[in-house]
Amino acid sequence: MDFQPERSIEILQRTPATLNTLLRGLSAPWLFANEGPETWSPYNVVGHLIHGEETDWIPRLKIILERGESRPFDPFDRTAFFEKSKGKTLDELLDTFVELRAKNLQILNEINLKSSDFDRKGTHPAFGVVTLRQLLATWVVHDLGHIRQIVRVLAKQYTEAVGPWKAYLSILGE
């Protein structure tokens, strides 16, 4: 499928509501479950998504528009959210994510990108030249990847509980 801005926004605007529906009110054993040492819980993933809204997607889009390839993106700090989430409840994190995503989609709407803008280039700190189109497509896939991570973490808590059915449940083998 070719990238299309409207189609991408369909996904981006659904993610906060999807996480709200899936996670709000879940009991702590689910919310803080993970896949072992150094892996993330559903609670952690929401913190990570907030940090992306604050420092990754729209800030990088602005760098492309304002500075092009001349100014590499700041590297994304994948663990900064641990410190920033401290003391917050999941509901507070969800509220923050809902708010930041809405604000960022509003900014994107106001920038009113022309079709030629999607070919504009920036510099990724690790792999060099990327386009604005690739950045927005990655935002979409990043959302979906983290929803998948959350449901995988939840599912794995029942790896033993399913008994012989494990053989049919590929999510447990990931």
Place this chain on the structure above:
Amino acid sequence: MDFQPERSIEILQRTPATLNTLLRGLSAPWLFANEGPETWSPYNVVGHLIHGEETDWIPRLKIILERGESRPFDPFDRTAFFEKSKGKTLDELLDTFVELRAKNLQILNEINLKSSDFDRKGTHPAFGVVTLRQLLATWVVHDLGHIRQIVRVLAKQYTEAVGPWKAYLSILGE
């Protein structure tokens, strides 16, 4: 995590709302996208989940309670839903799934299982003896596995669009 009935219902009751939030109103290119020949679209997955509500989870639970190991479960027809979904819109399928899941959780509630019931045994047509506890745990993991399938199918439509970021997006490599 040990299986717990209340904790399992937390997940089971969220799945219809989660799929509603994620899928209702999405444009057709997303809803009917798949991963290649003989693979399922998000639309197909909802049809499959409906068929599970009708023929798999609660019917098997009743077989365990009424007949125990003596009466093997009917094999689950993984493709019957193709015929049954024909001509239905996604919104109709979502409505049906919402309704059937609510009805099945109501039945489960009315059965009012005692803690000893979870050890009761049935016979799976492929791998033999299973417990009622394993059946319910599988219902939970099956839901989560299909949410993960849906987000993976959506994500893969942008495999090319993300450009070099593909290396960071493990959902595209599944």
